[in-house]
Amino acid sequence: MKNNLYNTTPIITQYLKIKNKYKNILLLYRMGDFYEFLFEDAHKASALLNIQLTSKGKYNNKPIPMAGIPYHRINTYLKRIITNGISVAICEQIQNNKKTNTKLIERKVIRVITPGTIYEENLLDENKDNLILSIIYKNTIWGISWLEFTTGDFGVLEVNNTHNLILELERLNPVELLIPSSTKHLPTLPIKKSIIKYINDDFFNYNNAYNILYNKLNIKNIDTKLHNGISAAGAIIQYINNNKIYNLSHINHLIFEKNKYKLNIDLTTKKHLELDINVNGKQENTLFSVLNTTMTNMGSRLLKKWINNPITNYKLIELRQNAIHIIINNDLIYILQNNIKKIGDIERIITRIALKKAKPLDLIKLKNALKVFPKIKNILNRILKKNQHIKSILNNIYLYIKIYPNIDLLLHDALIDNPPNTIRDGYVIKSHFNLKLDTLREIYNNSEKYIKKFENKEKIRTGISKLKINFNKLNGFFIELPKKHTYKIPKEYIKNKTLKHSERFYSKELKSFENLLIESKENSIEYEKKIYKKIINILINNINCLLKTSKAIAALDVITTLSERALALNFCKPIINKNKIGIKIIEGRHPIIESVNKHQFIPNNLYLNHNHNINIITGPNMGGKSTYIRQNAIIVLLTYIGSYVPAKYAEIGPIDKIFTRIGSYDDLSAGKSTFMIEMHETANILNNATFKSLVLMDEIGRGTNPTEGLSIAWACLEKLIQIKALTLFSTHYFSLTQIDKKFKQIKNIHFNALINHNKITFMYNINQGATNNSYSLTVASLAHIPHFIINKSTQILTILKKHKTNHTKIYKLINFIKTFKIKKLTIYLKFFKTLINKIKHIT
Structure with missing residues (x-):
């Protein structure tokens, strides 16, 4: 060639x-x-x-x-x-x-x-949002836009610094990030580099973006003040169009997020609190896994979104709490869940319909869901009339759930109950739904009768009783005869293949029928496709209402789930006191630990307010310190998603951010030691916490030598006193507990343990005051450290304590000498003899 x-x-x-x-x-x-x-x-x-x-x-x-x-x-x-x-x-x-x-x-x-534009069910994580996000930096403002392509949720916001950009990226957790190709200096972002796509700068042109959003997508609620945000939104749509996806009727509204209604939690805090991923990177034993008894995948995704995005919109929080109250008090959990589970993930099904990519089974699932809508609407109508004096999110859910009798009837009449996987396979549309389709199918449907008739005719004509008409994909229809009868073969038979015991032939009549059969099948399938497209187009005309209904059902699924969890796990309705700084929790519990603990969980109280905003927590390893500080943060977070909480009573004041500095780990690939990561996280807290923030700090300073570590921990506490942040500060530095004598805002509390016959029993309950007992060697023995190591450690500890006592005596002596004055010689004469004796006895 x-x-x-x-x-x-x-x-x-x-x-x-x-x-x-x-x-x-x-x-x-x-x-x-x-x-x-x-x-x-x-x-x-x-x-x-x-x-x-x-x-x-x-x-x-x-x-x-x-x-x-x-x-x-x-x-x-x-x-x-x-x-x-x-x-x-x-x-x-x-x-x-x-x-x-x-x-x-x-x-x-x-x-x-691309990762952010997939819509196929088998490629998606059914319990996770799949966000594509774009950012642009211009005039000191970061414009951010995000799209959940599979549901049509489309958001825009702007932030004025890199720290807030990072917070938003951590919160949204995109699978794909679009950036202008001219971007030269990109800050370190909390995402994989593999998902970053540098795209044409023209995609971010504001005028083009506005034109696409307003004229092509018919989005009318555009806030022109968010210049960079709108530019970023337009870039996403142009990127999708450039990837040969044009049917975007499900994207028709912009969500403008308001920062003032967000309770900020960064990625570090989410990891420490194990919101949806545990410390081992798994999904079990997390807050999400404990709460997630949703009946649909769209409800599961929304619950995860609520958990990761607490709000400070007090009115909306109250509406959610009231809905839980109504569902529990009217015993609606079972009947609602029983109906919701029949609906399925119609949110993503509706998107595939909008994209004209819906499979026949998608339409069957939608048909089944449509039959449930009237039942749910009737339940809500009845209960809202009974509780009309209480405003709740159920009122909004009721309004958005529509009934679609015409679509229900169309899908019922048009589609068979168990269709093939694709419309290309044919026989998706019911017989008698369309006369022309029935006619086109008739030849194909009667093919078996024709073949049998042709076979019998040829048997009689040739006198060969063992003549058969067979079919395979390679040769189509053929006549098969035993070799011993080949002398009887008519002249019009054309040889096709010779086998060991038989010969295969075809005739013009048989091939003519085969061609007619193939043509009739192709024609019927092509016509069936046209009918299917018409049905899809009818559904697309109702896409906006269907999407709103699906989102309302998802919200009802989450509210019903939170109601079920509140009842099953003995949660209480928390009070939000937006005018009073502080946290009051009586008999609070850790929902994750409680769910896996074989023994009864021991609850504890917490009291923090404007005048007493810091608790220093001491106690033994494994005594419950980390569990205690985490459980209180989880209770606050649950309050701010509108849920009930694991406590007997909870009253929570205004909270704007939750920070954590817990645990130890390194990041060798980024060149960060354990201590460096600890300091980075601490710096983030000290630089961004406010008097409305909840701060959890666990053993600050342990990554360096004890003296320097104690100094850092002490200085951090003094800074938190200045900030007035609500703080839980656990430590093994007993000297640090003396700070409460200097600052009245600080109180010491501790966990205790009992030693009996060298066995330790953790009490897990909070006590007032500080303790210097860490019981480290006893805990080490529980971890099966060899006995000779424990014994040697005990000996060394005794020696070190003795040296520490001697150093203390010397320090007191030196301090005494420094303050000694000649004029007061007679006064100190008696003490002088005592000092001599002390010096003699120091070893």
């Missing part, structure tokens, strides 16, 4: 031209029954997907690397690619009806799949 301008074959030339348009993403190039990765993509895919790397042909006299996957397993491999934050372009073979001189099959990219 003559080489072309690329000095290679036409198929590689075609590949290179297509790949040139998609340089920075993987290209899945369809070749027969395989999708192939070529050149550098082959090396990347081989390593990423653990598939064999081969080579075929040459380019510039070098073998062309190649790695392939079967076309029918593409979804399995796509999930692994997308999970790693990598985008991929799907290049398909296109049937070309035009006659050309070349045998080269036409190919083109039909879709670009």
Whole structure:
């Protein structure tokens, strides 16, 4: 074959031209029954997907690397690619009806799949939002926009510094981040570099963004004051369109987030409190896992969003609490959950309908959900009339749940109950729904009768009783005869294949029927597709109302779940006192520990206010200090999502932020030691906490020598006193507890333990005052440290305590001498003899 301008074959030339348009993403190039990765993509895919790397042909006299996957397993491999934050372009073979001189099959990219623009059910995490986010920095303002493509939630906000940008990125946790390609200096962001995409600066043009949002998406609630935010929003839509996705009818409203209604919690705090990921990086034994008894995946996602995004909108918090009160008091949990679980994840189904990518089974699930809406609406109507004196979020939920009798009837009449996976398979639409479709199907449906009739006719005509008409995908219909009867074969039979004991033939009549059968099937499926598209378009006309209904159902699922949890776990309704700084918790509990603890959890109280805003907590290792400080933060957080809380009584004042500095770990890849991370987290608290903040600090200063560590801890406490932040400060530095003599805002509390026959019993209850008993050696023995180590440690500890006592005596002596005055010699004469004796006895 003559080489072309690329000095290679036409198929590689075609590949290179297509790949040139998609340089920075993987290209899945369809070749027969395989999708192939070529050149550098082959090396990347081989390593990423653990598939064999081969080579075929040459380019510039070098073998062309190649790695392939079967076309029918593409979804399995796509999930692994997308999970790693990598985008991929799907290049398909296109049937070309035009006659050309070349045998080269036409190919083109039909879709670009990126982590933030997937909508396929099998590629998504059903319990997690899948956000794509864009940012732009201009005139000292960061514009931020985010889109949950699978639900249509579309948000815009602006922040004025890098710290707040990082907080928003931690809160939103995107799977894909878009940034203008001209961005030169990007701050260190709390996300993987693999998900950052540098895109055309023109995508961020404000005028283009406004035009797309207002005119193309018909979004009318645009706040033009948020110039950078709108630019970022427009960039997302243009990026999606550029990836060959154009049907965006489900995106029709902007959410403008107000910072004044957010209770800020950073990623560190979320990790320490184990909101949805535990300390081992797993999803079990977290606050989310304890609370999540939702009936739908969309409810599960919304619950996780509420947990990670507490609010300070007191009115909305009260509406949520009132809804829980109504559901519990009217015994509605079971009946609501029993109906909600029949609805499923219609939020993402409706999005696939809007994108015109819904499968027949999606429509069946929607049909089943539509039948439940009237039942839920009737339940809410009845209960709201009974409790009309109480305003709650149930009022809004009731308004947004609509009933769709016409759509329900259409789907019931049009679709069979158990349809095939895709419309391409046919027989999705019921018989008798469309007369023309029934007519087109008739030939295909009667094919079996025709074949049987043709077979009997040929048996009689040829006199061969063992003549059979068979079918396979390779040859179509054929006539099969035993070899011993070949002398009876009519002249019009055309030989197809010879087997060991039989011969295969076909006739013009049989092939004519086969062609008619194929044509009738193709025509019926094509017409069925047209009917299916009409049904989809009817649904799209109702997409806005359907989306609002789905979100209302998701909210009802979460509220019902919080009601069930409150009742099952003995939670109480907290009081928010927005005019009084402080926290009062009686018999508070840690919901995660309580859920896994085989023994009864011992509750504890907490009292903090403006005049007494810091508790220093001492006590033994494993005595309950860390559990105590975490449980109080969780109780505050639950209060600010509108939930009931694990306590007998809780009264919480205004809180704007929750900070934690708990545990020890390093980040060697970033060159950060345990102590450096501790100091970074401490600096973040001291620089950003306010008098409305809740601060949890666990053993500050332990990453360095005791003297310096104590000094740092003491200085931090004095700074927190200045800030007036509500603080729980646990420590093993007993000297630190003396600070309460200097500052009245500080109180000492401690956990205790009992030692009996060298066995330790933790009491787990809070006591007033400080303790110097850490029981470290006893705890070490519980961890099965060898006995000779424990014994040696005990000996060393005795020696060190003796030296410490001597050092204390010397310090007192030196201090006494420094303050000694000649004029008062007679007064101090008696003490002088005592000093001499002290010096003699110092060893």
